[in-house]
Amino acid sequence: MKHLKVTALLAAALMAVGSMTACGGVNSPDSGSTADKGNSSGDVTLSFLRAGTSEDAQIAYQAIIDEYTKANPNVKIEYQQIGFGTELDTKLNTLYASGAAPDLVRGPISTIAQRASMGQYAALDDYIAEWDEKDNVIQTAYDVANYKGKQYGIAINIEASMLFYRKDYFEEAGLDPNKPPQTWEELLDYAEKLTVREGDDVVRAGFAFPISSNHQTLIQFARQNGATLVDEEKDEATFNDEKTIEALEYFTQYADKNLIIPFVNQKDQNPFELGNAAMQYLTLNTYVTIKASGVDWADQMMFSPGPGREKISTFGGCQIMFMSEQSKNKDAAWDFMKHLFTDDVVWKLVEETGATAVKTGLEDKFNEAYPDIGPAYLETLQYTEGMPKVEWASLFETAMKTAFEEAMYGKKDAKTALDDAYNQLNSERGI
Amino acid sequence: MRSKRKLKNVLVIILLTILCIIFLIPLFLMILTSLKSMPEIMASKFVLFPEKALFSNYIEAMQRGNWLGYFGNSFFVTALTVLISLILNSMAGYGFARIPFRGRNTLFFFALTGMMVPTQVTMIPVFINLKSFPLVGGNDLFGNGGTGMINTYAGLILPYIAGAFGVFLCRQFYMNFPASLDDAAKIDGCSRLTAYFRIYLPLSKPILATLAVLKASQTWNDYMWPLIMINNDEKMTIQVAVISKFVTEVNTQWNLLMAATAMIILPLLILFLFTQKYFVEGIVTTGMKG
Numbered sequence: 001m002k003h004l005k006v007t008a009l010l011a012a013a014l015m016a017v018g019s020m021t022a023c024g025g026v027n028s029p030d031s032g033s034t035a036d037k038g039n040s041s042g043d044v045t046l047s048f049l050r051a052g053t054s055e056d057a058q059i060a061y062q063a064i065i066d067e068y069t070k071a072n073p074n075v076k077i078e079y080q081q082i083g084f085g086t087e088l089d090t091k092l093n094t095l096y097a098s099g100a101a102p103d104l105v106r107g108p109i110s111t112i113a114q115r116a117s118m119g120q121y122a123a124l125d126d127y128i129a130e131w132d133e134k135d136n137v138i139q140t141a142y143d144v145a146n147y148k149g150k151q152y153g154i155a156i157n158i159e160a161s162m163l164f165y166r167k168d169y170f171e172e173a174g175l176d177p178n179k180p181p182q183t184w185e186e187l188l189d190y191a192e193k194l195t196v197r198e199g200d201d202v203v204r205a206g207f208a209f210p211i212s213s214n215h216q217t218l219i220q221f222a223r224q225n226g227a228t229l230v231d232e233e234k235d236e237a238t239f240n241d242e243k244t245i246e247a248l249e250y251f252t253q254y255a256d257k258n259l260i261i262p263f264v265n266q267k268d269q270n271p272f273e274l275g276n277a278a279m280q281y282l283t284l285n286t287y288v289t290i291k292a293s294g295v296d297w298a299d300q301m302m303f304s305p306g307p308g309r310e311k312i313s314t315f316g317g318c319q320i321m322f323m324s325e326q327s328k329n330k331d332a333a334w335d336f337m338k339h340l341f342t343d344d345v346v347w348k349l350v351e352e353t354g355a356t357a358v359k360t361g362l363e364d365k366f367n368e369a370y371p372d373i374g375p376a377y378l379e380t381l382q383y384t385e386g387m388p389k390v391e392w393a394s395l396f397e398t399a400m401k402t403a404f405e406e407a408m409y410g411k412k413d414a415k416t417a418l419d420d421a422y423n424q425l426n427s428e429r430g431i
Numbered sequence: 432m433r434s435k436r437k438l439k440n441v442l443v444i445i446l447l448t449i450l451c452i453i454f455l456i457p458l459f460l461m462i463l464t465s466l467k468s469m470p471e472i473m474a475s476k477f478v479l480f481p482e483k484a485l486f487s488n489y490i491e492a493m494q495r496g497n498w499l500g501y502f503g504n505s506f507f508v509t510a511l512t513v514l515i516s517l518i519l520n521s522m523a524g525y526g527f528a529r530i531p532f533r534g535r536n537t538l539f540f541f542a543l544t545g546m547m548v549p550t551q552v553t554m555i556p557v558f559i560n561l562k563s564f565p566l567v568g569g570n571d572l573f574g575n576g577g578t579g580m581i582n583t584y585a586g587l588i589l590p591y592i593a594g595a596f597g598v599f600l601c602r603q604f605y606m607n608f609p610a611s612l613d614d615a616a617k618i619d620g621c622s623r624l625t626a627y628f629r630i631y632l633p634l635s636k637p638i639l640a641t642l643a644v645l646k647a648s649q650t651w652n653d654y655m656w657p658l659i660m661i662n663n664d665e666k667m668t669i670q671v672a673v674i675s676k677f678v679t680e681v682n683t684q685w686n687l688l689m690a691a692t693a694m695i696i697l698p699l700l701i702l703f704l705f706t707q708k709y710f711v712e713g714i715v716t717t718g719m720k721g
Contacts, residue, residue, distance in 0.1 A: 047662070052679070053674070053675045053676075053678060053679045054679040055495075055676075055679065078662060078663065080662045080663060081675070082658070082675075083674060083675070083678065087658060087674075090554075090655065090658070090659060091658065091659050093555065094554065094555050094558045094659045095659075097555045097558070097559065098555065098558050098559045098562045098563075099562070100562055100578060100581060
């Protein structure tokens with residue numbers, strides 16, 4: 001009897017396995033990505049992988065896809081999203097290695113060098129050359145997605161960081177809010193005047209910046225000081241030079257003078273958003289979040305591209321639309337990409353996700369919709385530079401974070417911290 | 432002598448209590464965080480207890496996405512994985528332990544090497560195998576043309592149903608039985624298969640319970656494999672859902688994340704509570720302790 005029961009159990013298990021695999025059959029509505037596209041009726045299935053898990057963006061992209069597929073009933077778009085960093089890398093590595101790459105990827109700038117050089121991203125030069133709208137996209141959107149002379153994508157969002165500052169705090173400290181700091185010296189001077197302490201504890205930072213997990217601050221200030229950080233042509237790091245050391249030494253003064261509130265680089269931990277900072281580099285997305293939160297000081301925010309030295313430079317995280325070389329429906333994929341860059345869609349993303357208006361024709365509309373931040377933001381875009389486009393971008397990012405953290409916590413002086421990070425990076429690259 | 436033993440017992444109890452508290456701290460922090468508001472969590476000064484316990488965080492967390500579906504997917508995948516793996520592992524373990532055949536030890540050694548290869552190394556090859564599985568997901572006989580088992584439940588289950596560790600555990604368990612048991616079964620006219628089903632399987636409760644708990648927690652808690660295998664919300668498992676719903680590029684909703692995490696550990700906790708007697712017995716009898 002027991003034997004019979006076990007046999008029946010086995011049979012049931014086998015049947016279940018059979019039914020499971022049947023779920024993935026060719027007629028399954030959600031099966032697969034690139035491979036099951038194109039049939040005799042001309043139907044096309046595109047897969048679109050977006051890096052990022054924001055619910056607002058998911059809703060917005062889903063609506064855009066629904067609208068597009070309604071207008072193009074022969075096209076089906078399978079949308080999926082995934083977190084940045086390891087999750088994205090693991091998923092893309094697996095999908096590309098197995099030949100199941102998504103047709104379209106909205107990914108960060110840090111992926112371009114590695115994936116373009118491995119032939120995973122397709123060059124879009126020919127498509128762009130014939131595109132009517134090509135001249136209506138801001139130049140930065142092209143620049144950040146250009147690698148070794150080829151255009152591998154177009155940025156759909158540029159998270160340009162700009163200096164946010166509080167009018168009320170400036171006035172309280174006797175500073176003119178219409179004259180934001182223009183030089184490093186002014187920035188430090190303003191920060192000292194704006195810092196509020198209780199005993200030795202800084203309760204309001206004059207100028208806030210994350211001291212942990214932060215590569216952006218050092219990168220942009222080193223660039224402001226004339227450092228190149230990376231020689232992309234020679235494919236080598238150069239960040240242990242005098243210019244970068246000077247930039248890092250500048251920041252250690254903030255620690256020495258007890259001007260900082262230590263915090264980790266997470267968007268939900270920034271002191272400015274919590275009302276505990278007078279100045280901080282932030283992005284348009286934070287502006288939208290602060291406005292939406294309904295805090296009573298939202299109208300006190302003012303904006304500037306920030307100070308400069310040899311030049312003004314701000315750091316920008318870029319989200320770029322790429323097409324996979326493996327895609328079997330490149331024309332259809334390009335058609336959907338073009339749709340993403342129509343004025344209506346770009347504006348929808350601006351309004352609903354805090355994205356950048358990457359079309360030149362939308363500048364006036366942007367300024368009208370965001371009269372307080374618009375002009376400063378569009379000006380900032382001109383100074384925005386992203387991560388260096390090298391295959392070892394993630395190692396570079398780690399090196400910057402480590403050096404910055406070690407110097408800020410006083411573990412090493414600026415030169416030693418940068419030298420050590422430089423040697424570590426080269427050692428990991430095997431050079 | 433007796434007082435010495437008493438002192439030793441007291442010391443052991445104190446040590447175990449301390450260890451117990453250390454292990455429970457993260458759990459308590461999780462529960463407390465799940466009841467806090469975001470401003471409380473993000474406040475510059477750490478506060479252990481919430482000013483007001485927000486049980487509504489649990490409701491809000493479960494309203495983000497189709498949690499019934501995510502739980503259903505994880506239950507289905509875990510249950511089938513455990514069921515099939517118990518059958519396969521115990522049969523393989525029985526074979527290695529009780530059936531003498533040429534090359535048995537060599538074969539077992541090769542099976543064990545599977546325990547030494549990290550998952551990260553096998554991830555892409557396994558993915559390619561499943562993508563190229565013949566006659567599934569639009570594939571032809573040679574595994575071309577379709578998507579194989581990508582985005583299917585089978586793709587989540589198959590890689591976990593067998594495993595060197597389970598085979599090893601069962602073999603160790605079946606090795607403990609005396610040879611006379613096989614002789615007695617043989618005299619009574621039992622074939623190997625009958626002996627397995629009628630004698631060994633009924634005696635295997637401790638090891639099967641142990642394996643069930645280990646397999647269930649491995650499958651239930653798995654994040655990376657479902658992340659790369661599943662492409663849509665419909666087949667998403669809870670571990671992927673908990674990250675994708677509460678951790679975004681803009682912020683992390685710690686209170687909701689912790690509330691959802693507290694909910695998703697419950698099934699495993701219940702499973703362990705029901706099987707802990709057998710679990711401990713299984714660990715002891717297979718010599719896996721310490």
